Amino acid sequence: MSTGARVASSSQTVGPFFHLGLKPQPPRRVSDTITLSLQVTDGDGKPVDDALIELWNADSFARLATNKDGTCECDIARAPYLNLCFFARGLLRQLHTRIYWEGDRLLASDPVFALAPEPRRQTLLASPDPHVEGRWIFHLRLQGPHETVFFDI
């Protein structure tokens, strides 16, 4: 086996059959759990129904696929922010962003939140569901007006 420098395997788009490998999400019942609902739309405002989203913070991880209406939901521990990785047909590399919480006092001191350009910063905020206590809604827009801020890593 050669020990010289090698070309790395290329990043590729998520395939159409990824649902086969997804495990169902067990519900989490600890006091700091919130229900997070995500809605994904494309540049025309249409729902993206075949996206894969990974969410994680210090001690929880969720891997979700969007439904026919472009939404997905999970119970996850509330933390100052959630890291989000977004995979979909057509994206050769995943997109990175974060979910922060509307009205959170910690926003003012978060250095990564401050990296997002001012008028677009609010695209990183999940808002509380006015009808359901403990449920938050985050809208991820891939293109167009109110496009979500994605980070270059």
Add this chain to the structure above:
Amino acid sequence: MYFPEDPLLAFDPMFTAIRDERAQQRLIARFDLSLTQPEWALGYSFDIVVRGPNSTPFEERV
């Protein structure tokens, strides 16, 4: 992962989206006679190379 000499390679948009030929080669499995099982299966080997300090640089931003 792709197979060598597959006639559809030139028409596969995922494969042709990779511009560097060495990176394309990385995605093609290698036929290996020693891995075959007679009258049952052909054998191929496929390496996945994770990026590291020693990796050969290539253009990956499409």
